[in-house]
Amino acid sequence: MKRVILIVLLVALASVPVATAVAPADGGTGATIPAQNDAVSTTTATGDDGGDDEPQNFTRLYVDAQNSYLDLKPGESETFTVTVENDEDEAVDVNPHVFTSPTDRSPIESSWVEIDGPDSIDSGEEAEYEVSVEVPEDTEIARYSGMIAFTDQTVATAPNRPDRPVHAAHMSVEVWKEPTVEILSETYINTQVEAGDSVTKQIVIENTGDESVPLSPERAEQRGHCYGTHCPQQVDQSWIEIDAPNQIAPGETATVTITLSPDAEADRGRYDTSIDLGLDDPNRRDDNTYWQEVNLNFVVWEQPEEPYEADFTVSERTDNVTLTLNPRNYRAAENADDPSFDVTFVSPDGERIDAERVQVTERGSVNLGAQRQQGATEDGAYATHSGQTEFVYVLDSPDAGEWTAEIMPDNTIGFQYELTRNESDDELDE
Template sequence: MKHNTGKGIFAIMVLFFIITTCSAVESPVSIGSAPVGMMVSAAGSEAIAIPFPEPTPSGESSASYTKLELTPSYMNFVVEPGEKKEMTVTVRNRDTKSVHVQPIVRQQPYGGPYVAENSWFVITPASADIPAGESAKFSMTTTVPEDTVRGSYSSMLTLTDETYPTPYPQPFPNYIHTLGLSVSVASSPVILISTPFISDQLESGGEYSYTIDVKNKGKTPLALNARIGDESYPSYGSYGPQAPPLDAKSFTVSGPFNLPPGQNGTITLKVNVPQNASGYFNGNLDLGIDDPAIRMEENRIQLNFQIWKQPEGGFSKKFMVTTQEPLSLELSSSMYMMMPMTETGTPRDIPRREPSFDATLTGPDGNANLVLVEKVIKGSVNLGNDPMQTNGDRPGQYQESGTQYIFTYSAQGRPGEWTLAVMPRNTQSFEYKISQGGDNPSPGFPWFTLPSGQTGNTTRK
C-alpha cells in the first residue's frame, strides 16, 4: 500500500513540474544578430535562448561548385603482390572557366584493416589546368608490395579541395570531386593442400590414421607447425552442451616443419578414440603455414568426427512368411565424403573401412542357409568445387561425395515366423529390405559386382 502511494505522489510531482516549470515560445526570435529558435523559461529564473544551428550561407549552392565530369567514377585494380597495373581517368571541365586539378589519394577514416596505402599509387601528371569545355587524362599506376596479404583494399582519389559545407564539424572533409579506388590483391597460394576437411565415423576405443599431402609451389622455404586448433564447435546432448568426446590429447600430429621450394610433404594425423566415447567432434587441424596468400580459414583442415560405441548385440526383426518361396535380403549403407581423388579415380587419403554385415536368418527349421549373391558399390562424383584447395597443378579434380554399399543375400523360405539378425560393422546406419518370391527381386545397378558365394564381411583396420 505504501509502495503504491509513493508511486502516485512521484507521478503527481513529475506532472506538476512539466506543467508549471516549462514553456516554449512557438515563433523564433532573435537576440542581437543571432537567430533563436526557442525560448525556454524555468520557474523562478530568467528566459534562456537556445539558438538554431547556423544555416548554410546564401550563395553556396551546387551551382557555385566547379563542374567536373570523371570517367570512370570508380576504379578496381586486380593485381598480385609485386605486380604493376595502370589505368586512366578522364576529367572533363564542364565549367565556363579554367580549372586547376590536382589528384591526391586520401585514406578514409574508419576504413578497417584493408585500406590501400598512398604509396601504392603513382599519378601522372601530378596536376593540370583544364580549360573550359576541355578534358585531361591522368594515368594511375598501382604497385602492391610483395608481402601484401590477399584481400580487397579501398581508398579515394580527390581532384580538387572543394568540399560540401556542413552545419557541424566533420572528422573527414566531404570532398565533392572524388573517385572510388579499390585494389583486389588476388594471389595464388604457394602451398597446395590435398583436402580442406576430414569427415569420418569413428568407433569408441579405435585408432585411426589420416594423411594430408602438401606441396610448396613457391620460391622460398615454408615453415609449418601443424597442431590441433584451440577452439572447437560446441557439442550438444540430450541435456544441452556437453564436453566434446575428443580433446587435444586424443590427436598425434607429425610431419615436416620446413618444406623446401617445389617439394611435397605429408602430414600424418592419428586419432585415439577413448573408450566409451560418443557424440560429435567438430574442430580443426591448424597447419601453421606462414604464407600471406593463405587466409586463416584456408590454413586449417576442418575435422568432423561422429563417434559411437558398437552395441553388444545385433539388430533383430521378426516377419511372417506365408508360402514356400525364395527370400531375398538386401542390406545397404552409405558413406558420405568430399575428398579429392587421384587420376585413377580412387579416393585420396581416406581409410578404406567399408561397411559390412554379419547377417543371419532364423526360420521354423532353425538357421537358414543365407548366401551373399551380389555386392554393389555405387558412388557420386563431381569435378571438384574448389580448385585452389585440390592437390595438383591443374584446375579441377574428381571429388567423391558419397559411396553406397549394397549387399544382397538369398535363402529358401517356408511358411512360419522368421527372425532377421544383423550385426553392422564400420557403420552407424543401414537399411534393410526383405523380399519374398521371385528369382531376382532386387537387381539394382551392379556397377561393381563380386562373384556369387563371396562373403561381404571385412575386418576393421
Template sequence: MRKEVLIAALVVLSTLPVAAAHSQSNSLDAPNVDTGAAAQTTDVASSSASGSGSSAADDAEWNYTKLYVDADNGYLDLKPGESETFTVTVGNEEESAVTVNPHLYVPPTTRDKLDESWVEIDGETEIAPGEESEFTVTVSVPDDAEIARYNGMIAFTDERITYPGRPPRPVHAAHVGVEVWKEPTVEIVSDNYVRGQVEAGDSVTSQIVVKNTGDSAVPLSPELKRERGHCAGSGCPLTLDPSWIDIDAPSEIAPGETATVTVTMSPAEDAERGRYDTRIDLGLKDPARADDSSHWQEVDLNYVVWKQPSEPFETTVDVSERADNLTLTLSPQSSYRSNADSDGESASFDVEFVSPDGETIEAERVRVSDGGHVNLGRSRRGATRDGEYAIRDGGSEYVYRLDDPEAGEWNVRITPHNAISFRYEFVREESSESVTAGGAATTNDSTATSESAA
C-alpha cells in the same frame, strides 16, 4: 558505374540540427569508406558546428564551386608491377570557366595509404562553363609493393569539408582503392574437409598434403582451433575431446617441396556415438598472402564415432505357404564418403533365422556383389577415386537364402562387424507372385530403428 555528384550548396549552420550534423560526420569520415562526393558539398567550420548560436555564425554563408564528379571504376585489383587506368568525368555547372587541380588526397585516418608516386592524372586543367572534362587516372603498383588494400581520393579542387573532430575532406573527389595481391605460393593439395568414421576405442588416420612453390621455406605449425559453441539442438555435433587428436607434421616446408600433415583420431572406448566436428589451423605463412588472411589454411575435421553392438539386431518377416524361398540382402553403408584411412577390414555379418516353431538356423551367405558409379562430369571433390573417370564406390551386397521356409512369422538376428550402418531387404519368391519387405539399421544413429514393408 558509380556516380559521385558534387552540388554547390549554401549552408546556414544555425538551421542545421546538431544531431543531424553528428550523423553526417559519422557517415562521411569513416576510414576506408567511399562515402560519395554528393554528400560532401558543405564546408562546415568547426566553430560553426559548435552550436554556440552566435549571430555571426547564423548569418554565415559558404559558396562552393558547382562541379560534379562521375567515376567509372576506381576499385582495382593489381599485382606488384602491374598498372591499370580508369576515367573520371568532371562537369562544370558554373557560368564561367573553372580551373581544377587534380591531385591525390589521402585522409590521415586511412590505414593503408595510397602512395602519390603510384598515381598519374592526365586531363585539361580548365573546364568551360556547362562542359565536361575527362581525366585519365593511371595507377602503377611498384614491384616491391606489400600486399594490402590501399585507399585514397582523386581531388579536383582544394575546397574541403570539415566536421567536428574529423580531418578535412575534399568536396570534389572520386575514391580510388587498390587491392595489391600476388599468386599464392602455398597450396593445400588435399581436401580442406577431412571426413572419417571410427569405432570407439579404435583409431583412424587422414593426411593433409601441402605444397610450397615459393623460393623460401614456409613455417608449418598445425594445431586444433578452440572455438566457442555456436550450435544448439539435436542435430548439432558432439564436443570433441582434444586428447583424441594427434597431429604429426614437419616444422616447415622447403621451397619447391610438399609436406604431409598426419591426423589421427582415437576416440576413447566410452566415447558417445555420434558426429564430432573440429578444425585445424595449419599455421602456414604464405609470403604471397596478407597476414590477416588465415581461412585458406584451415582444415575442417568431421568424424562419426560408432560402437560395436553387444546384441544382434532383430526383426521379423512373414512367410506365406506359397513361398519357395526366403532371401535376405544386407548392404553395408557409410553415412558419407570418407577420405580417412581405416584398418581396411571389410564388413561382415552373422545371420540367424528362427523359424515359427523356434528352430534356429544359421544362414550361409550365397552371394556377394560389388558396385559403383562412374560420372565423367563429377568434380574431383565428389569422387572417391579420381583420374580420367570420376568413380564413386557403390558398396557391396551380401545375400543369404533359405529354401522351402516354413510358413509363419520368422525372427531374424543380424550381428554386423565393421559396418557403421546397413540396409536389409527380404524377398520371398512365391509360386504366383513375389513379395518384398525391408528396412535399415545403424550403429551410430541415436534414433530408433524402423522397418517398412514394400
C-alpha cells in the same frame, strides 16, 4: 543567382564512399549513401566547420568511378575511368590528384597513379578521366586504398577523424602474387571413428617456392556454443594427435597426419573442430589464414553387442527372400576397415539359418570437370567420388510364417535394409 541546397553529408567509415546528398521537397534534409562498390558522387552540402553553424557551400560536381577496385600483381598495371559532371552555372577548374588519409592502413602511393583528363569542366558538361595504376615490382602484398580527388574542398566526417575530399572517387588495389604453398588434400574432412578406436587422415602440402616454409599445425579450440538436439558435441582436444615436420623444403611436399582417438567412454554423436596448419606462405597476406584451416568433422559411434532384428512374413507363394544391405559411412579414413555384416535368418519354429551372401556391388560417380571437386577421391581428367557398397543375401524356399533377420553390422555407423519376397506366379492348389 546560384541555388544553395541544404544537405547532411554522412560518412560512417573511412572506407565508405562519400555520400550523395539531395534536398527533400519539404525543406528538410536527406542523404543517400551508396554501397562501397557503387559509383561515388558528391554535390553541394552543409557541414559543421569547427563548431561554426554557418552552412558550407560546396561546388556541385558529381563523381562516378567505374571499376576502381583493382587486383594487380607487382609489375602489373590497369586503367579505369572516372566521370565528373559539372552542375554549376559556370565552368569549374579541377585539380585531379591522389588523396590518402593518415588513417588508411596501406595508402596508395601517388607515384603509382597517373590521371589524364582536362583541368576545367564547362557548365552542364561531363569530363572523363583515365586513371592508370602501375604497381612497382618490389611492392609488398597488401590491399592499398586511396581516393582520386578533383578539388581541394574537404569536409569533416566524424569527431577525431581527418577531413575527407568532397569531390572524389574511392579506389583500392589488391596487390597479390601466385601462392607458393598449396594444400593438395581436402581441407574439409568428414569421417567416423568408433569409441575406443582410432582413425587417421593425411593432409599433403606442396611448396613450389624458392625457400623453406614453416609448418606448425595446432589444434583449434571449438568456437562458440550451440544448444539443441542437432548441435555437435564438445571435442576433447586430447583425442587429436598431429604428426608433421616443422618445415617444407623448396619444391617438396610434406604430409600432416591427424589421428583421432576418442576414449572408450566418449559419447556417441557428431563433433566439429578445426586445425590451423601454421603455414607461412610468403606470397599471401599475413591476415589471410583461412586457406590453411582444416575443418575436422567426425562422428563417434559404438559397436552394438546385439544384432538388429527385422521381422517379415513369408507366404506360401514365396520362392525365396533377398535381403539387401547398404552401409552408410562418411568418407573413410586412411586406416579404416571395410564395412561388413553377419546375417542370420530365424525361422518360425526357431531354426537359425546362416544367410548366404550372393552379391556385392560397388557404385561410384565420375565427373569430367577439369578441377578437383570437394569430396573427390581422385583427381585428373576424372574426378572420382567414392560410391556405395551393396550386400545381397538370399534365403531359398523358406517355410510360410513369421521370420526374423538378425543383422550384425561391423565398421559402419548405420545401414539401410530391404527385404524382398520373390513369389511364384503359379496358382495355389485348392
